[in-house]
Amino acid sequence: MKTSELAKLPELKLVQAKYEDREIKNGYTSDLLSDVLANAGENALLITIQAHKNTVAVASLLDCAGIIICNGKTIPEDMLQSAAQENIAIFNTGLNQFAASHLIYGRLNR
Amino acid sequence: MPENTVPLSQSEKIPSLLEELIYTLKIRDVMTRELCTISRAETMRRAQALMKEHGLTALPVLENGRLFGIITVGDIIHALDNKIIEDKVEDQMTRNVIVLEDDMPLSLGITYFDRYHFRVFPVLDKNNKLVGIVTSRDIINKLLVEMNKEVAELEKLLPAPAQVNSYSVYKEFIHQKFSFEDAGVASGEFKKILQSKGFDAKLIRRVAVAAYELEMNLVIHSDGGKISMAVNGSSIEIAAKDRGPGIKDVALALQEGYSTANDWIRSLGFGAGMGLSNVRRVSDDFQIQSAPGKGTEVRAIINTGKENADENKRTGQTT
Numbered sequence A: 001m002k003t004s005e006l007a008k009l010p011e012l013k014l015v016q017a018k019y020e021d022r023e024i025k026n027g028y029t030s031d032l033l034s035d036v037l038a039n040a041g042e043n044a045l046l047i048t049i050q051a052h053k054n055t056v057a058v059a060s061l062l063d064c065a066g067i068i069i070c071n072g073k074t075i076p077e078d079m080l081q082s083a084a085q086e087n088i089a090i091f092n093t094g095l096n097q098f099a100a101s102h103l104i105y106g107r108l109n110r
Numbered sequence B: 001m002p003e004n005t006v007p008l009s010q011s012e013k014i015p016s017l018l019e020e021l022i023y024t025l026k027i028r029d030v031m032t033r034e035l036c037t038i039s040r041a042e043t044m045r046r047a048q049a050l051m052k053e054h055g056l057t058a059l060p061v062l063e064n065g066r067l068f069g070i071i072t073v074g075d076i077i078h079a080l081d082n083k084i085i086e087d088k089v090e091d092q093m094t095r096n097v098i099v100l101e102d103d104m105p106l107s108l109g110i111t112y113f114d115r116y117h118f119r120v121f122p123v124l125d126k127n128n129k130l131v132g133i134v135t136s137r138d139i140i141n142k143l144l145v146e147m148n149k150e151v152a153e154l155e156k157l158l159p160a161p162a163q164v165n166s167y168s169v170y171k172e173f174i175h176q177k178f179s180f181e182d183a184g185v186a187s188g189e190f191k192k193i194l195q196s197k198g199f200d201a202k203l204i205r206r207v208a209v210a211a212y213e214l215e216m217n218l219v220i221h222s223d224g225g226k227i228s229m230a231v232n233g234s235s236i237e238i239a240a241k242d243r244g245p246g247i248k249d250v251a252l253a254l255q256e257g258y259s260t261a262n263d264w265i266r267s268l269g270f271g272a273g274m275g276l277s278n279v280r281r282v283s284d285d286f287q288i289q290s291a292p293g294k295g296t297e298v299r300a301i302i303n304t305g306k307e308n309a310d311e312n313k314r315t316g317q318t319t
Helices: A033-039 A053-061 A077-086 A097-105 B016-024 B044-054 B073-081 B106-116 B136-157 B185-196 B201-221 B250-254 B263-267 B275-282 B311-315
Strands: A013-016 A026-029 A044-048 A066-069 A089-092 B058-063 B066-072 B120-124 B130-135 B169-175 B225-231 B235-242 B285-291 B295-303
Touching: A013 A077, A026 A097, A033 A053, A033 B201, A033 B275, A044 A053, A044 A097, A053 A066, A053 A077, A053 B185, A053 B201, A077 A089, B016 B106, B016 B136, B044 B058, B044 B066, B044 B073, B058 B120, B058 B130, B066 B073, B066 B120, B106 B120, B106 B136, B130 B136, B169 B185, B169 B201, B185 B201, B185 B225, B201 B225, B201 B235, B201 B275, B201 B295, B250 B275, B250 B285, B275 B285, B275 B295
Parallel strands: A026 A044, A044 A066, A066 A089
Antiparallel strands: A013 A089, B058 B066, B120 B130, B169 B225, B225 B235, B235 B295, B285 B295
């Protein structure tokens, strides 16, 4: 599925809309950024509760297709700005990481 | 003194080094001290033989250390031409000799060459004793030697060629302690540079992972330091060097899961004890040096030749 299709899911709220619309092939769920760096695949959707600028840096380095911030965490302005600069979509959701992963997993074209 | 007829100053402007040399050097500094002379009673034939043997264009005529005259090539030709080659030297020598004093500045000596059109000048000291002989060749030789010395001195002042010159790309960033705002700037920039150079995406990912972890370490653990990327023909080197505090037990720090990060840093998703092992995993060659109180230096080398990396390293993924 594409990043733009994620935006249509009622559970997700697109909070950073300046992004490159890409085919999402993969996902990775983790709150440890070093773990993300070590293990996330290519064009992955990053599911995490780490709502800060460094998450964008990691996502950008790994060419992540987007970031989902779980548990309804507030996303700071500098994180949104940084993501806009890097053309990475950010979604906010009230779901936890487990539920969000389940929501996305079944919809990926594998 | 007709300044504008000095051969060396005929050009618009003498280079200042040369100018300084001809004003500071004295005639005694350039003259030849090994003298070949002849006495008045010898024959012109003997003079000719000496000049031929030693390759001279002039031969001073000397008696008890006093200069009486000089035999030039012209005098020899004249003697041969007029069949008086067996005559005594004192009868055929040039008597009006123009001499230089050993204490004269070289600049003045040079004007004599121009003014009198002689090729050779005997040199006398204050007591009118012959102490040397000067040809234009002596002057040129000495000037070249002196200029070489000056150039050698100047070269010493040149900064040593920087190591960066041997790399096709070199880029570095400085990170301050706890400057989380800047973390990711270096690795992001490195990534862009490598993308613009057309490097393979998987290779770029490995470099990016190594660079990001190392710059996070600088920000989280160090008192500030420098991260750099150097690209050469066959590899990319990411190096991080900090000012301290240094790692007490490097082997322990390399162990996955070991971290000294505080709770706040952990809450940000760092300090999981994976940083250095991540760097080591994506590197083809990994070196770390650290001493408490001094600082830490880490070098991660990633070969750019595709055959050099196994698939796991190239994807940057663990299995």
